[in-house]
Amino acid sequence: MKVLMFGWEFPPHISGGLGTACYGLTKALATQDVEMIFIVPKAYGDEDQCQMNIVGANTIPIGIKRFNFKDVMKEMSYVELGSNLIPYVNEDEYYNIINKRVESEKFISQTNENTCLTFNGGYGGGLMQEVANYAVVAKSLVEMFDFDIIHAHDWLTYPAAIAAKEASGKPLVIHVHATEFDRSGENVNQYVYDIERAGMHFADKVITVSNLTRGIVVNRYGVDEEKVITVYNAVEKVNESEGIHFEKGFDDKIVTFLGRITFQKGPEYFVEAAYKVLQRTQNVKFVMAGSGDMLEKMIQRVAELGISSKFFFTGFLKGDDVVKMLNISDVYVMPSVSEPFGISPLEAMRSNVPVIISKQSGVSEILKHAIKVDFWDIDAMADAIYGILQYSGLNIMFKEHAKDEVDSLKWDNAALKIKDVYSDAINGR
């Protein structure tokens, strides 16, 4: 089976979880006799190509010199970037995006001497143009490669995938890692929503990363239930934390929130729960690691509650620092208001840290050895934190089982299910 797969990023050139998820998934698919041509807007040449062919859209000649990219997207009105459009973005990129205004007057895309388009990859300014250019290239790709099915990851690639299906007539599978509702709450960007909706309806099958996301796809995008299938994410078995040993320099226990500090991650519930726990015990430090548009508000609130001496902000953590943070954490809390999947608690569990997750996260559908609370239920959250800190039985229990549970979540299983989805799509079932 040959798959033409559209992604937006691929390791090592990633700025968030989308590239990592694609990598894990494609590696597993490759071991199950699936051949893939993985398309990214820009290939750097140092990607891991042993199991598949990574092709940069920037190397594909399209045979025309220049065109008005607005025409490509003519069914949808063009709007400027302004909301949180992006699936899994790290903070630097995020700030770049919200601070940068697209030069809306430039609607003309220009190719180079080989009639190839230039791509930046990433999520910076001119994103909409890149999305459109990507779709233009897709038409040329169809003629260059031989494939049985098209698989596209998240909305940035949908226009390209739609173009590829139109040109080739091959079935299309759309993979939803996040929806506009997860990123923006109720203030959705209509432009992005329209792209998402068009992609989902045009697709033969839609894969969602959790039943939570499946519900959104069915109810809010009006997609036929029959063609939406949940395939849970997994984590790589390799543990980056090996070799890094870090110990904290004090006796207090540590309760950690790690993620973007934005409304969908529910940071304010973590702060309120911390306050409640601190009413009962003082031998604990709370850490909010990450950055985002609600950071300053959180700092203010912590000061207002008078718990600053027990509540710390580390800013955005990179690589080894994440591992260090998990090394010294005693409880990991993910109070997300809306989380399509949520891979970070799995990473915590892999580091032997007990986790508390919100019921509003996709990952809560599959985890047994985690405490699950409603994101808004700060009393339950405080109880859970206090319990894990104080009652060593709970702690030991989690540590014994959590790691095994995470290790059982394999990309191989996800790949098997996806293969089934492929055959169903090809056979028109």
Next chain:
Amino acid sequence: MRNICLYFQVHQPYRFRTYRFFDIGHDYQYYDDFSNRSILQKITKKCYLPTNTLLLDLINKNKGKFKVSFSITGCFLEQCKKYSPETLKSFQDLAATGCVEFLAETYSHSLVSLKNEKEFAYQVKAHSRLIEELFGQKPTVFRNTELVYSDNIGEQVYKMGFKAMLSEGAKHILGWKSPNFVYCNAKVPKLKLLLRNFKLSDDIAYRFSNQDWSEWPLTAQKFSSWIHEIDKKDELINLFMDYETFGEHQWEGSGIFEFLKAFPAEILSKKQFVFSTPSEIASKYEPMAVLNVEHPISWADEERDLTAWLGNNLQREAFDNLYNLADDVAQIDDKSIKQDWYNLQTSDHFYYMCTKYFSDGAVHQYFNPFKSPYDAFINYMNILSDFTERVKKAPKHALSPLQDESVEKPKVIKEKKNANPKVEKAKPK
């Protein structure tokens, strides 16, 4: 003859390095030695050395008729010893002329007067001792950090043995009254008050190089004519300002040095005014009236209050958490803890957390090494947290009544943990 009183504040804080959450409990080197050294050396070149040289020259030329006064913080003098001994030497040369008075203040430019009477007295004593050691004179007039003053603070200062104190001629305190007289404290009338003439002081300190100012350029002749226009009954003009005004805030090219060079001759030639030091004025004049200051005032910003340091929740949190440690620190005999304790109190750290961006933002930004008040707060709290751990662990002795190093050291009591349980058990119920 009427009087002009020139007083300059000399201070540089110990700036903290970026201190991360992961450093807590691991590293108690809090200072950014590189910045501290390079900033001191830069300002030495631009301000301290040229201005000291100029003042020495003016004093010598005018044969005792030109006098100035300084208050120099302990943290500045310590850094001078380390990074710029020639600056210290040039201040000592000024001291040797007999025309320069050194005032007392808190050792580390702290706001302790608002919080802890004992600690306040202790810090002032430490500072006076250092001044006497370096300049051979025992200060008799007090100037509080940022000219912070209230009836209560004045009373404490009087109890420490000072006869006069400097403060701000704040409009909301003086009302129709003129700052150009000696006033006295409302609780202890024996404490005389010298009030800053903010209009004339700020003409030099803030407006001098401002080309939008209708009086620009300000010459010594013009400034002297303003002074001579003042009502003949007014006894003294208090010109109080940061010493860094000369060559740093007002750069050399603005003509600030030419101004200072010409100023004494312009005044003395008219034979209406003499230059006097604060202690001379305090002995010469009786108070004109009582000054009621219930709530603390300062010389900062438009409001002349404490909001630059303690105006928001972040600042108050940090401040309260710091002084919660006062009693414990008083029982510790550890040189490095004592030093960090002083330096944590330096008011600059609270100033960096100020969120008053609008009216006085420009001044605030100028002095701030942090990107935002939030960054400043986080960094400070991380350091304070490490410091708190150290204080907790350090061996303590019983509180001595004077907290004075000259008092014999009491015996070190063993850790409370060991002593307490036995006592509790022994108690009959």
